[in-house]
Amino acid sequence: MPTPPLFIADLVVERGDKRIVDGLSLSLAPGEIYALLGGNGAGKSTTLFAILGFLERQGGSLTVGGVDVAANPDAVRRQVAYLPENVALYDHLTARENVDYFLKVAGCPRSRADVDAGFEGVGLAAAAWDERAARFSKGMRQKTAIALALLRETPLMLLDEPTSGLDPAAAGDFHRLLETLGRRGVAVLMVTHDLLGAADTADRIGLIQAGRIAREWTASPTVPRFDLNALHSGFASAR
Ligand SMILES: Nc1ncnc2c1ncn2[C@@H]1O[C@H](COP(=O)(O)OP(=O)(O)OP(=O)(O)O)[C@@H](O)[C@H]1O
Ligand SMILES: [Mg+2]
Incomplete structure (x- = not known):
């Protein structure tokens, strides 16, 4: 087994x-x-x-x-990739900066193209990728966090x-x-x-x-x- x-x-x-x-x-x-x-x-x-x-x-x-x-x-x-019940992102960082940061902390940095594909995969609008998370709706935060979890592979x-x-x-x-x-x-x-x-x-x-x-x-x-x-x-x- x-x-x-x-x-x-x-x-x-x-x-x-x-x-x-x-x-x-x-x-x-x-x-x-x-x-x-x-x-x-x-x-x-x-x-x-x-x-x-x-x-x-x-x-x-x-x-x-x-x-x-x-x-x-x-x-x-x-x-283990973990998506918490209450997603916490750094408000002063963009979606991309948040994901890059957390992936680095987890010891698995990903290329810009991979992160783009991750955002694309979860349906985060391209206009939001380089926007600060402070302005994000709940769903946009959720999509960013899901992309992050998926990118951990x-x-x-x-x-x-x-x-x-x-x-x-x-x-x-x-x-x-x-x-x-x-x-x-x-x-x-x-x-x-x-x-x-x-x-x-x-x-x-x-x-x-x-x-x-x-x-x-x-x-x-x-x-x-x-x-x-x-x-x-x-x-x-x-x-
Ligand atoms: N920090 C804590 N200290 C003590 N008890 C806690 C703490 N956090 C949660 N609990 C208790 O643990 C129990 C289970 O909570 P848990 O968060 O696992 O529930 P859940 O199934 O995820 O519920 P929900 O669907 O509301 O998210 C609850 O009775 C809750 O009051
Ligand atoms: Mg719960």
């Missing part, structure tokens, strides 16, 4: 005196797109923080490409509500981009509240409840990929 890009078994994460993640298990194969859904405060972002080693775990196993994040967080972070991507702030056309473009990544072998764990978007793109959809994956659905090889009624009632019953 090749080493999975992400392996999580019986993960426990506490914040303060609260057990937020409680026995969560989830593994991704190369090229797999997994959509993680669940109510506000269910522990989705907390799970991503634990994968990145920003939060310690109190139990379970967690490896990225076979590396334990508790033992070697830097090695893990080199393999890591084997694993963690995306926290990537389509929040994107207009419907941009969200559609984003989902097509994800499929391209999947075909290239990149594993994607995407936190989202967009059930339809998840059903459109994901290979698996998991519902997090009481700190673990309470329900999981796998895409069928034939259309429709997911039974939307079953998904809706699964989510409704979880409330």
Whole structure:
């Protein structure tokens, strides 16, 4: 068995005196797109923080490409591109300067042509590429951050509500981009509240409840990929 890009078994994460993640298990194969859904405060972002080693775990196993994040967080972070829930850009820098800066910090500088292609791929209007981020709308910030994450070219991507702030056309473009990544072998764990978007793109959809994956659905090889009624009632019953 090749080493999975992400392996999580019986993960426990506490914040303060609260057990937020409680026995969560989830593994991704190369090229797999997994959509993680669940109510506000269910522990989705907390799970991503634990994968990145920003939060310690109190139990379970967690490896990225076979590396334990508790033992070697830097090695893990080199393999992971992360799109945070609240995108932070430097307002006094342009989109290009932001991306160049963060890529340099991550140790993977890219050529001007690559960055142009990245912006193009996420549908950031060319007029914005060399404009200061201070003037950016939420969606423009999101597109800049998505381009940055894609330009890292890591084997694993963690995306926290990537389509929040994107207009419907941009969200559609984003989902097509994800499929391209999947075909290239990149594993994607995407936190989202967009059930339809998840059903459109994901290979698996998991519902997090009481700190673990309470329900999981796998895409069928034939259309429709997911039974939307079953998904809706699964989510409704979880409330
Ligand atoms: N800094 C913190 N200290 C203590 N508890 C926290 C902290 N941040 C978040 N929590 C708690 O952790 C729980 C899970 O939060 P988390 O941000 O993981 O939820 P989420 O599933 O990402 O929700 P949302 O859909 O709203 O983004 C919540 O109960 C929240 O109150
Ligand atoms: Mg969250």
